Amino acid sequence: MNGRTKVAALTAALLISAGAVGSAAASGDGDGGSTREAASLTGTAKLYRPAGDDITFSFDAHLAAKDNKDPAKAYGTFRFSHYVNGKGGWAKAKVDCLMTGGKVAVVTGVVTDSDTPFKGKRVGVTVHDRGGHDRLGYSWATGQDIEDVPRCLGSAPFEIVKAGTGDFAVLPWHPEYPTP
Template identity: 70%
Template sequence: MNRRTRTALLGSALLLTVAAAAGSAGASAHHGSGREAAALTGKAKLYRSAGDDITFSFDAHLAAKDNADPMKATGTFEFSHYLNGKGAWAKAKVDCLVTGGKVAVVSGVVTESDLPGAEGKRVGVTVHDLGRHDRLGYSWVSTGRPGAGNEPPECVGSAPFEKVKKGTGDFTVVPWQPEL
């Protein structure tokens, strides 16, 4: 083998070794402490032609160490709905978070609210992170308002049928990658 060929092969082998080491480091960062396993963050208002003021905000996280159990998610989410000065708000403690691609389903138990009967009840919300056109759905569309109807189980929301008001959506979904 001539000198040029040996140098090219040695260089290629060196590049492959460096690339393999970098890929291995990236994989351990994902499954180690570098990246959380899943997340849903952000705030937006929903669009309603009647002018309702409906706001949702999320700060939900699943730590990398809990990748195998979405019910170990932590954080809170809040929502409010007002029209002509009347309405209610609620804050929930996250009890489950599952994400896939740009879709997140988060559930939680209401810890504070001015809506009668809502405290202590579970609610679920689904978010589709579409950049400027985010969408959202909530469990009480089919179960009745929080505290007045049935509660969904953990990790259950509704299809994201609501549109986010233009210019207000900034939801961010970190996709979950469970070991299967």
């Protein structure tokens, strides 16, 4: 190769390398970039009900990387509503725990605002992010008293999300274990 060709090849290689490093840093995958959060649950979906109930769940729950060892330091909110023939209720909860594993997330929170008897109570929700066929479960499903729902506890994801409405995204948690 002549001198100009070598310079052009070296310049191209450096630009490609710089672009790859910049992309990795921007996505949090490189050593110099921002750190990936420890876990998250985001998205909105309506539940499938053959009777036509309008049931919606929305999540914006996160666990910062610095809090990786303590899912009770999760933050964010989630909302849910249930209406039938224009009657029903809604609630908004402040997240107090988030645990994820693979594509499953369990989030709990205390209801801060609502037109239901849930206000001031902790509720738990479990989401299974199945890419368009998501499922969901909630702690009050059995109709039992919800006075004693512990942090980080939800039910099995037994409900089916209405087709075309689910966009849940679960970021798996990777707890740190001490090396022996």
